Amino acid sequence: MTSGIATNVRLKGISKSFLGVPVLQGVDLELRGGEVHALMGENGAGKSTLLKVLAGVHRPDGGTIEVDGAEVSFAGPTDAQRAGIAIIHQEFTLLPHRSVAENVYLGREPVRGVQVDRRRMVADTRELLDWLGEDGIDPTDAVSSLSVAQRQVVEIVKALSTDARVLGMDEPTAALADHEVELLYDLVRRLRERGIAILYVSHRMREVFDLSDRITVLKDGRFVTCAPTGELTSEDLVRHMVGRDLGEYYPDRAAPDDLGPVRLALRGAGNDRVRELDIEVRAGEIVGLAGLQGSGRSAVARAVFGVEPFTRGVVEVDGVAQRVTRPRTAVRLGIALVTEDRKGDGLALRQSVRDNTLLVRRAALRGARSRAKSDVKALLDMVTVVARGEHQEVRFLSGGNQQKVVLAKWLAVEPKVLVVDEPTRGIDVGAKRAVHELLRDLARRGVAVLMISSELPELIGMSDRILVMHDGAPAGELPAGASEEAVMALATGHRAGEAA
Amino acid sequence: MTWRPRLAEGTAPVLVVLLLLLVGLAIVGPAYDEPSGYLALLKRAAPLVVLAIGQYFVIVSGGFDLSVGALVTAGVVIAARLINGSESATVWVILLVLGFGVLVGLVNGLVTTKLLVPSFIVTLGMLLVLDGAIFLWTGGAPRGALSAGFRMFGRGAVDVPVLGKVPWSVLILLAVLAAAVLFMRGGTGRALVAAGDNEAAVRLSGGRVDRLRLLAFVLSGLLAAIAAILLGGFASVSAQVGDGLEFRAITAVVLGGVLLGGGRGSVVAAAAGALSLEALFTLLNLLGVSGALESAVQGVIIIAAVAYASLGSGVRLRLWPKQRNPVRPAQPESS
Known part of the structure; x- marks a missing residue:
């Protein structure tokens, strides 16, 4: 059972690299029992990695971890658990068809003789639920009958049952409906009152200010600041989270007379993930779609492409209203989507460069155009793919070259509207630049480009206009070259919060 | 530019195996001193090769078709019953058998793609349904007889310039293989393999994955019906x-x-696999190994082939399992 002693954890100078890429560089973090400590930063700032170091999933390359003043080294998650540290992940790890008690003690069921001691399991689970003040959940309920918020409680009980005194919570409100968020706040406050140390990872401004006692900000894998919540304003936070140079090179933006007619228009479009979308993208224009993870950026892309179609409003392509209910329709209307998951749904990895390049043409526009060999070669030259040959399997290519093949596959059908979701994720600097130039080049040829990116410098550097999403709806539009602070303010709901 | 033969990945080993087996046959069997011996082997192998080509379409697109054996039985039994020795019925019965194959493939494909039942289960069910229906219909002892015209495809031969007498079944086999190769080189064939590799990528490229899968099952059914017609020629x-x-x-x-x-493999290699299997059984037979061992040998082959494919995913022949890299990058020991 949980004891009443508060646990303090101190991480000092934590560094971690993956394949030579530094993700964390000398990060400090201190957690105290009875305190909610918020960890903030942009996507890719290193929050999740730090959380995993704390959980013993990643072993740091440098730095020390102290639990109650004693230095420890975690060989794996079990060691961290033994030290009283548990992480509540975004994706729940519960088995839906088993009871609450069975889930809490999964894999370490109390036994009596050779049998699982169900009575004790249920009693212990009930005791923990009572201790938390959660009387709405019965240990014998099946998890599938619980709400998302209740499942989160079960996750927390599960952690507490291992005598956890330090809880890391990764974006705990991401999966919750609005009315459930308050319940979570209550729960977190109760945990704090009971002496638990909580590391609260979030990029939602309001939550952090509502809940936390202290805030640590990371940027690009480095420690920026740690201060009591009361001493920080949301402007301070935004400045700490961004505030870097825009020193990279991007191709010239479109001049006003480069822009042609509106190619893609969304009018009042929405579905159950996004709403109130009024977006116009002109021929020759790159419109950036900004927002935090979960803000609905990708949902817009998927809806435009007919994967999870809009259920409300109108989509117009070249001024004609269209019903795009599946990708095939979108492709035939001249809409292309470069998804954020290149390997998952962008490429058939075991097929050749050639087969992937021709995939759209063959799959969607069978027999439509020529199959000349020179065609494929021209396409690959255009996107500057480096491969051993057209017949090399794409899985052997670098990330950058794979992404170029994805682009080539779309260029093969000469799209009118190109939606790109994280077009440069996980590719090297040279390939990034090539992709940027290619996108701008396509825009110059009259393609309307809608670009989603978590990398603010890229988004700002590339876009002729920036639309910012927050919580499934547009939060505002910014002109070319807007500051990162301005984008982040809209994305975190900061400005919207002030207006309300 | 020099022309180099380009084999699909995984094709080379089976060609080596086939060559070794053919050399083995030449050494062991006196009948294999002349082309006619190999032609006879090809003729015997024809039904299996045709079936394997059909099975290839389904497997490469990510499924299984377990119903083809029962479909072959059904084809032969139905044909015998309906023809019943009457030469004039041959043509329409052949069309009917082909149509039946297409129909079974259509049902397999529709249940798999629309009702989302795994193809392994669908076709296993189809196997049982067909077996049961045949038993019910025939009472276990099929009646009727095939006409000479029907049997010609399996056992007859035709004069071909230069080559001399070539069995009909070999010509049919070559025609099927040629058509399959052309199909697989075309856009639909490539999309079929891509669907077996990454369904989501094909769908998000505007492809109709369900239709591709359905097509694979229909082709498998049709080829099973052709195999039935070939087999009817020399089997009772x-x-x-x-x-x-x-x-x-x-x-x-x-x-x-x-x-x-799914996702990788060539149709020629699948056909070569079928031919190798037939050559192996012939060789074992010549060596005096009991025919009862056939299924055991087959079991060993299937496990060994899959193990080989999963261990050595490269083209190189690996005699030992490849070094497995740890999933996570190496980490320095912390003190």
């Missing part, structure tokens, strides 16, 4: 004529280096 009419052929076809495809689960 019985309710067991197609027993176990589905597993033999799957073994052949796997031996051809086609990846279970």
